[in-house]
Amino acid sequence: MSSAEDIARAARQAYEDSQLVDPSERDVALRSIAQHLSNHRHEILAANAKDMEAASALLAQGKLSSSLVSRLDLTRPGKFDAMLQGIQEVVDLPLPTGRTTYAKELDEGLELYRVTCPIGVLLVIFEARPEVVVNIAALAIKSGNAAILKGGKESIHTATLLSSLIQQSLSSGKLPPALIQAVSSREEISALLSQEKYIDLVMPRGGNALVQSVKDQTKIPVMGHADGICNIYVDEGADLEMAKRIVKDAKLDYPAACNAVETLLLNASTVDTLWPELAAHLISASITLQCDEASLSALHSSPVTQSLPELQKYVHAASPEAFDTEYLCPEMAVKVVPSVSAAIQHINTHSSHHTDSIITPSEQNAGTFIRGLSSANVFWNASTRFADGQRYGLGTEVGISTGKTHARGPVGLEGLCIYKWVLKSERREGSVVGEFGSGQGKKQYTHKQLSKESPF
Amino acid sequence: MSSAEDIARAARQAYEDSQLVDPSERDVALRSIAQHLSNHRHEILAANAKDMEAASALLAQGKLSSSLVSRLDLTRPGKFDAMLQGIQEVVDLPLPTGRTTYAKELDEGLELYRVTCPIGVLLVIFEARPEVVVNIAALAIKSGNAAILKGGKESIHTATLLSSLIQQSLSSGKLPPALIQAVSSREEISALLSQEKYIDLVMPRGGNALVQSVKDQTKIPVMGHADGICNIYVDEGADLEMAKRIVKDAKLDYPAACNAVETLLLNASTVDTLWPELAAHLISASITLQCDEASLSALHSSPVTQSLPELQKYVHAASPEAFDTEYLCPEMAVKVVPSVSAAIQHINTHSSHHTDSIITPSEQNAGTFIRGLSSANVFWNASTRFADGQRYGLGTEVGISTGKTHARGPVGLEGLCIYKWVLKSERREGSVVGEFGSGQGKKQYTHKQLSKESPF
Numbered sequence: 001m002s003s004a005e006d007i008a009r010a011a012r013q014a015y016e017d018s019q020l021v022d023p024s025e026r027d028v029a030l031r032s033i034a035q036h037l038s039n040h041r042h043e044i045l046a047a048n049a050k051d052m053e054a055a056s057a058l059l060a061q062g063k064l065s066s067s068l069v070s071r072l073d074l075t076r077p078g079k080f081d082a083m084l085q086g087i088q089e090v091v092d093l094p095l096p097t098g099r100t101t102y103a104k105e106l107d108e109g110l111e112l113y114r115v116t117c118p119i120g121v122l123l124v125i126f127e128a129r130p131e132v133v134v135n136i137a138a139l140a141i142k143s144g145n146a147a148i149l150k151g152g153k154e155s156i157h158t159a160t161l162l163s164s165l166i167q168q169s170l171s172s173g174k175l176p177p178a179l180i181q182a183v184s185s186r187e188e189i190s191a192l193l194s195q196e197k198y199i200d201l202v203m204p205r206g207g208n209a210l211v212q213s214v215k216d217q218t219k220i221p222v223m224g225h226a227d228g229i230c231n232i233y234v235d236e237g238a239d240l241e242m243a244k245r246i247v248k249d250a251k252l253d254y255p256a257a258c259n260a261v262e263t264l265l266l267n268a269s270t271v272d273t274l275w276p277e278l279a280a281h282l283i284s285a286s287i288t289l290q291c292d293e294a295s296l297s298a299l300h301s302s303p304v305t306q307s308l309p310e311l312q313k314y315v316h317a318a319s320p321e322a323f324d325t326e327y328l329c330p331e332m333a334v335k336v337v338p339s340v341s342a343a344i345q346h347i348n349t350h351s352s353h354h355t356d357s358i359i360t361p362s363e364q365n366a367g368t369f370i371r372g373l374s375s376a377n378v379f380w381n382a383s384t385r386f387a388d389g390q391r392y393g394l395g396t397e398v399g400i401s402t403g404k405t406h407a408r409g410p411v412g413l414e415g416l417c418i419y420k421w422v423l424k425s426e427r428r429e430g431s432v433v434g435e436f437g438s439g440q441g442k443k444q445y446t447h448k449q450l451s452k453e454s455p456f
Numbered sequence: 457m458s459s460a461e462d463i464a465r466a467a468r469q470a471y472e473d474s475q476l477v478d479p480s481e482r483d484v485a486l487r488s489i490a491q492h493l494s495n496h497r498h499e500i501l502a503a504n505a506k507d508m509e510a511a512s513a514l515l516a517q518g519k520l521s522s523s524l525v526s527r528l529d530l531t532r533p534g535k536f537d538a539m540l541q542g543i544q545e546v547v548d549l550p551l552p553t554g555r556t557t558y559a560k561e562l563d564e565g566l567e568l569y570r571v572t573c574p575i576g577v578l579l580v581i582f583e584a585r586p587e588v589v590v591n592i593a594a595l596a597i598k599s600g601n602a603a604i605l606k607g608g609k610e611s612i613h614t615a616t617l618l619s620s621l622i623q624q625s626l627s628s629g630k631l632p633p634a635l636i637q638a639v640s641s642r643e644e645i646s647a648l649l650s651q652e653k654y655i656d657l658v659m660p661r662g663g664n665a666l667v668q669s670v671k672d673q674t675k676i677p678v679m680g681h682a683d684g685i686c687n688i689y690v691d692e693g694a695d696l697e698m699a700k701r702i703v704k705d706a707k708l709d710y711p712a713a714c715n716a717v718e719t720l721l722l723n724a725s726t727v728d729t730l731w732p733e734l735a736a737h738l739i740s741a742s743i744t745l746q747c748d749e750a751s752l753s754a755l756h757s758s759p760v761t762q763s764l765p766e767l768q769k770y771v772h773a774a775s776p777e778a779f780d781t782e783y784l785c786p787e788m789a790v791k792v793v794p795s796v797s798a799a800i801q802h803i804n805t806h807s808s809h810h811t812d813s814i815i816t817p818s819e820q821n822a823g824t825f826i827r828g829l830s831s832a833n834v835f836w837n838a839s840t841r842f843a844d845g846q847r848y849g850l851g852t853e854v855g856i857s858t859g860k861t862h863a864r865g866p867v868g869l870e871g872l873c874i875y876k877w878v879l880k881s882e883r884r885e886g887s888v889v890g891e892f893g894s895g896q897g898k899k900q901y902t903h904k905q906l907s908k909e910s911p912f
Contacts, residue, residue, distance in 0.1 A: 016804050019827050020797075104849045110838065112848055119860045120830060200860040219671045221861050242886035249888035341476075348472050359886065370878055370912045371475050374576060381881040382566065385889040392568055392877070393560045393903035404575045404656040405677045406862040409877045421848070421865045422826055425837040430698035430815065432705035433841040447849035456826045 004191030007148060007181055008198035011121045014178035015146035019118075023098060025174045026141050027091045033141075034087040036169040037134065037162070041080060044165070047157040048074040048130060055154050064154065067256065071129045072155055083131040086396060090138040093395045096413040097144050103450035107436075107443060109426040113454035116417045118144035120200035123192055124398075125214065127206055128152025133162045137180045139398055143416040146179045148192060148199070156184055193218035205399050208326075223411070225402040227326045227352040228258025230384040233265040233343040233369065235360030240274050242381060243359050244281045249383040250357070251287055256328045258400060259355050259377075259387040263323055263333045265343045266295060271336055276302035279334075283314045287330045290318040294336035323350045340365045344372035351375060353402045355387040355409075376401065376408035422456055460647030463604060463637055464654035467577045470634035471602035475574075479554060481630045482597050483547045489597075490543040492625040493590065493618070497536060500621070503613040504530040504586060511610050520610065523712070527585045528611055539587040542852065546594040549851045552869040553600050559906035563892075563899060565882040569910035572873045574600035576656035579648055580854075581670065583662055584608025589618045593636045595854055599872040602635045604648060604655070612640055649674035661855050664782075679867070681858040683782045683808040684714025686840040689721040689799040689825065691816030696730050698837060699815050700737045705839040706813070707743055712784045714856060715811050715833075715843040719779055719789045721799045722751060727792055732758035735790075739770045743786045746774040750792035779806045796821045800828035807831060809858045811843040811865075832857065832864035878912055 002010070037044065055072050058064040074080055102114035122145050126132045133149055140147035151159040163182035171177040183189065192199065196219050204214045204224045211224050232250055234243050250261035266275055271294060279289060279299050291299065299305040299315055322333035323346070337343045340358070347356050357379035358369040366380040377387040387409060389397025394412035401408050407415035425431035436443050458466070493500065511528050514520040530536055558570035578601050582588045589605055596603035607615040619638035627633040639645065648655065652675045660670045660680045667680050688706055690699050706717035722731055727750060735745060735755050747755065755761040755771055778789035779802070793799045796814070803812050813835035814825040822836040833843040843865060845853025850868035857864050863871035881887035892899050 016800075016828065016830065019830075020824060106842070106847060106849070215675045221677060221859070223861070239886075242884075245888050246886045249890045253888070253890050344472075366880075367912055368476060370876075372472065373876075374472065374475075375876065377877045377879065379879040379881075381883070382879050382887040383889055386562070386879055386887070387877070391562060391889065391892075391901060393562070393901065403677070404874055405679070406874075408874055418860055418862075418864055420826075420829075420831065421833045421843070423833065423835040423838050423842055424822075425835075427837070428698075430695075430702045431838040431842070432701050432709070433839055433847065434705045434709050436847075445847060445849065456823055 008195035014176035464651035470632035
């Protein structure tokens, strides 16, 4: 087995070599990978059966969740073809590199371009979903990056075979096979996290514990999201039917998602009017409510809710941690706040800066909410569940970032790119800065906008 | 004295509060700061005199360099006015926030905008140049960020007074005074580096040791540059006069700058022809050359150089570390490589990914060089000294970044910004994701390009 340093160095070399290959080869490679995986469908499903067997045993012992086992299963109808279709979707996306985002003439014959390019070497750590190997590999190849992949250990047979088939396919084309490498153990990850000389970005997909542990171990920049504590604030004058629709969708459409709502904030003016009706609707959908004192007492005194038989089952007094909890199930915290400013203050303090939404008829309050929040996604009269790369029209997403630099919210191919500054002199004598300045005979920078694309 | 946590929390609160203030107030505040500093010119110069006195004593003891003492001096002709003029230049820059960079309709009446916004709270650590306090404060205010500033200890009296005058000026306007805070001790920096709950980005300006020490101590993203080991590669067929001009400018225009050239790479075909002429030119400009074997023996055997009286003084055999050294003085390393690919390999391994340049008449080799390098700035027939925010037309620069994410090369106001995703539903019933999908009666996302700016 190679050492972490060998793996990282090989990835770096493959990345550097690949920059001299025409970018059109990336789509050629992706189509060939799709074909190669299709040709080896039976072997892949056999490897997956091994993973499923081990996982089913652990499920029976109560050591794995059924949802994890279900996500592991590549034999579910349509799953394998969807995986291959995912590669085609990446082929169909426009190339994210080589785009000119700034172009200026500095002097006659001296032209500056800012051109998008790959970041370099990515280390991606993800959950036990075998198709994610293929998905991330496709995005890395399309964007011109090298990637080192580590999937959840439950998918080890499938993931190892998939990545070796991807390497096989690459080795028959023009891109270096080491562009995509897989590692299988946690120890290798720890060793890779110290390879900042070769690795440019770490993307941990998974829970808070994983992201924190990665951040603790590395000086490499980390892009990802820890928790997904999303809030909905129901403002004064909010429409009851709209609130019912949005809150229910945000909680129940997929309760385990990071963009599901976890905290409901209520303007004080709605506590005795809208709130009991909304609560009755949520209770009837079997949603458990962890209520602060004001929202709790309103339900106990309102004729709409006080005699509901399910009240005792679904309505509870919130603990102090309730507003910092990612429930990931049909349960949410509820709190009354006096104003939109108080809602902003609560969210900036307690949310994970992922996605927060306001329900209000007031354009002014919506504007205040949108400007005042430091979250990656801020919505007005819409469910938090919209925070997703596909829904945003970005194509396949690499993940969701709650960081404050580089890329935030759903991250598509663009988030795997950065830029380089390219300066080209066409002057016979070349260009030097000593010619410019304020003295006699010195030139001035022209700083003329250029409309053209970089020639490189 | 406040604790680091108090300072960081105050900065966060000031940042959050400031987001609800109209952005036009930022320029109002900047003009008022310029006026306030101008009104207190004598006090500021008196504080500067104290710093200068202490520094001169250290200079006499050989404990400080004369260049540091000179940079400290605010009384040099034009320096104070240039500092105030710098504020006006930031006022004149366009607002970097509130710009829509992506706009799509997801459904009729459901509109998505990606809007630029401040990063949040910045921690900036910089050298002993008092005017940098004012410069960074102006950039932070203009971009809507809060900043905690720590200047070099030699400028403590001037820097402390400048930042307290900035706070005073802010407190008479609409922005929170704690937007700009200064700290003065190294211990405070260490404590601030653990405030990742409140601080979003650290920008260390200074040497490699500072940047590494900051990275070792923090989980907050770090933007900056360590070394500036810039290379120039003289390709086959390069024009001698152009090479002389560019290499001399790149080394001598400002040898202590991070964008000065440190390594000269020569294509093997130039060793007996162009190289001795170029070397003679550099030697006549008192540049010391640390040569590898091939470039050294060429100088000893060429009729152009072998009998030069200065040869022994200026030409030496390179040590193994020569190609990883930032000389910051009229000295450079020289190495012969067989091809543009070998030059790329050398640069990707040894350069600090700051700025590297090729001198060549070949468009093909220039293209290979530009695509093959992973440096932030890659030039063709131009001096490395062009890598600078002012020269690039970005306006005042915050610093230079050699990282691979967020911002690279000269970083202007744009590098202090990120974006948030704003989703706005104008539908009477609000918008939920449960309506979309592939089943019967489900809606499809429209993903229509919108041309309009975000209304927020």
